[in-house]
Amino acid sequence: MSIGHTLLGLLESGPRHGYDLKRAFDEHFGQDRPLHYGQVYSTMSRLLKNGLVEVDGVEAGAGPERKRYAITDAGVTDVAQWLARPEKPEPYLQSTLYTKVVLALMTGRDAAELLDGQRTEHLRLMRGLTERKRSGDLADQLICDHALFHLEADLRWLELTAARLDKLAAAVRG
Amino acid sequence: MTPAGSLLEARALRKAYGPTPALDGADFSIHPGEVVAVMGPSGSGKSTLLHCLAGIIRPDSGTVRYGPHTLTDLSDTHRSALRRTDFGFVFQFGQLVPELTCLENVALPLRLNGTRRKAAEHRARDWLERLEVDDVAAKRPGEISGGQGQRVAVARALAPQPRVVFADEPTGALDSLNGERVMGLLSDAARATGAAVVLVTHEPRVAAYADREVVVRDGVAREMAGAA
Ligand SMILES: Nc1ncnc2c1ncn2[C@@H]1O[C@H](COP(=O)(O)OP(=O)(O)O)[C@@H](O)[C@H]1O
Ligand SMILES: [Mg+2]
Numbered sequence: 001m002s003i004g005h006t007l008l009g010l011l012e013s014g015p016r017h018g019y020d021l022k023r024a025f026d027e028h029f030g031q032d033r034p035l036h037y038g039q040v041y042s043t044m045s046r047l048l049k050n051g052l053v054e055v056d057g058v059e060a061g062a063g064p065e066r067k068r069y070a071i072t073d074a075g076v077t078d079v080a081q082w083l084a085r086p087e088k089p090e091p092y093l094q095s096t097l098y099t100k101v102v103l104a105l106m107t108g109r110d111a112a113e114l115l116d117g118q119r120t121e122h123l124r125l126m127r128g129l130t131e132r133k134r135s136g137d138l139a140d141q142l143i144c145d146h147a148l149f150h151l152e153a154d155l156r157w158l159e160l161t162a163a164r165l166d167k168l169a170a171a172v173r174g
Numbered sequence: 175m176t177p178a179g180s181l182l183e184a185r186a187l188r189k190a191y192g193p194t195p196a197l198d199g200a201d202f203s204i205h206p207g208e209v210v211a212v213m214g215p216s217g218s219g220k221s222t223l224l225h226c227l228a229g230i231i232r233p234d235s236g237t238v239r240y241g242p243h244t245l246t247d248l249s250d251t252h253r254s255a256l257r258r259t260d261f262g263f264v265f266q267f268g269q270l271v272p273e274l275t276c277l278e279n280v281a282l283p284l285r286l287n288g289t290r291r292k293a294a295e296h297r298a299r300d301w302l303e304r305l306e307v308d309d310v311a312a313k314r315p316g317e318i319s320g321g322q323g324q325r326v327a328v329a330r331a332l333a334p335q336p337r338v339v340f341a342d343e344p345t346g347a348l349d350s351l352n353g354e355r356v357m358g359l360l361s362d363a364a365r366a367t368g369a370a371v372v373l374v375t376h377e378p379r380v381a382a383y384a385d386r387e388v389v390v391r392d393g394v395a396r397e398m399a400g401a402a
């Protein structure tokens with residue numbers, strides 16, 4: 001999952017301090033793996049270097065968590081491109097997809113469209129696997145079926161999420 | 175989307191049962207020889223779309239064009255005639271006539287189109303073989319398994335060489351292995367005869383047998399961008 005894009009997305013609703021970014025990340029996306037401060041600062045310095053964020057102010061006192069970051073126009077474009085680009089279907093994608101859906105809702109983008117784009121990507125791969133399965137031997141069939149069942153599970157999740165977008169939007173926006 | 179060379183094309187279909195719309199401006203098109211999956215949650219309007227496309231029900235507004243015909247303008251008689259000669263149907267359950275043998279079931283639409291008994295049963299037997307169920311030819315639908323029954327139903331739909339096959343959840347009552355056998359045989363047979371297949375399914379593994387997918391949500395059909 002892309003921590004950089006996630007932190008950028010969180011900055012879209014307004015500038016935040018380092019400690020505030022970590023807190024927001026943990027609250028929305030860090031259930032089983034909260035961020036370390038170290039990850040926040042290494043990520044933010046990379047984003048700074050790439051011009052995707054800028055320092056908007058520094059609180060009195062020492063320590064990088066006192067810096068306040070704001071997203072730049074280039075940063076907003078970067079988030080938009082990331083959200084619009086379907087993920088390559090692979091196992092354990094849910095956390096990335098979940099993050100994208102929540103960020104799309106938080107930033108007022110079309111989450112249903114994002115889910116549709118991902119479904120197309122999944123089905124494209126499933127069609128390829130189905131063709132390979134049908135022309136292959138038993139081993140091919142079993143290998144392809146395994147992948148197909150996993151992709152199908154992802155698709156079911158996409159479908160259920162699409163059906164619950166309104167509820168999720170209400171929860172995310174508080 | 176104006177698909178050049180499409181065989182069947184619907185525009186802006188609307189259909190309501192009472193106050194709530196089942197279709198709310200749905201577009202659709204399919205080319206000869208193409209298999210298109212119609213996906214979407216339960217209640218989204220997939221079956222209503224299929225019934226409108228096949229001329230089984232008339233939409234409240236919008237048009238369905240099939241080749242040179244505008245289905246939505248034809249009389250009921252004319253539409254039924256076209257359905258018999260040009261369209262084939264496979265549904266989830268119960269479409270075989272229980273009193274007839276499987277062979278007679280497959281031969282039935284051919285007989286209705288005026289084919290003589292011998293020729294019809296000969297063709298029916300060919301189709302049962304293609305669907306790998308010629309061994310149940312003499313049995314009645316009550317004596318065979320669900321998977322065999324669906325293959326007989328596919329044989330019956332394809333035997334008159336329809337130009338469009340409408341399949342509404344054809345694997346919905348089957349386990350995965352049987353469902354995939356039916357889909358493999360249906361899509362191969364359709365491609366071999368150049369028939370177009372409108373395949374309604376909510377199962378992604380079944381949809382993966384199609385060339386592309388259309389998603390219906392709240393009565394609106396969307397062609398998925400970027401689908402090959
Ligand atoms: N004959 C009917 N009478 C009343 N309501 C109907 C009828 N057929 C369908 N509907 C309603 O229209 C909507 C779409 O149904 P349908 O096309 O069967 O959806 P799907 O096939 O996607 O499950 C649903 O809300 C359903 O309850
Ligand atoms: Mg239905």
